[in-house]
Amino acid sequence: MRKLVSAVLLCLAAQAAGALQIAAVKPAQVKGAPAAEFSFGPFAVAGIGWEGGAVVMPATENKGRKYTDIKLLSRGLYGRLEACFRSGCAPAKAARPKARVEALKPLKSPVRVANAEISIDGELLVTAGVMASKKEEGAFWVAFPPALVFTDGAFKSAVESAVIAAWTKKGK
Incomplete structure (x- = not known):
């Protein structure tokens, strides 16, 4: 019984550690x-x-x-x-979240070719657009919702790269 309680507490602690x-x-x-x-x-x-x-x-x-x-x-x-x-709330030290592309939904538009659903730490779901570049044939970029503001350029770049990689992999 003691091992079961320990296992449950360990799972709950691990879940809280990954929380936004x-x-x-x-x-x-x-x-x-x-x-x-x-x-x-x-x-x-x-x-x-x-x-x-x-x-x-x-x-x-x-x-x-x-x-x-x-x-x-x-x-x-x-x-x-x-x-x-x-x-009110006191600020907490935020760990670097993990972003994962959950789904890609192709669209019929020649400009916004797909919607990408991005899960952040399994707590927030962001729908971003996969856009076809007008400047470079076959290139893509990601349009994020206006309410989403990136303060870390490296995190934004990593999310964009993951979305574009998932889209190009799906297209092949």
Whole structure:
């Protein structure tokens, strides 16, 4: 029984260690604010709102349609964001998150050739566009949602490289 409890605690500790931590918040006095920008170390998400006692993720509007490009995947991250809006939050040291391309969905557009779903530490899902370059035939670049702000160029470059590599591998 003791080994079972130890194994469960070890699994829970490992899960919490990989969790996205809120490194900074703008405005610093987020308690009661209608919206804020949350930094998770190498990137930040702007425009996370607090409406009617619930966390609302930012949406992108294009041609009269709304797209939720950034989604929460875990209750843990939702709880941390909610706690910040309810009672404020102290910044934590954020470990470098792991980004993984979860899915590529081809589109019919000649410019935005696919949507790439990128999971960050299994807690945040970002939908980015794989764009065909107009300057170089056969080259691609990644369009991230406007609410996603990268503060670490190396992390952004690694995510872009992973998305483009996954797309070119899928195309072959």
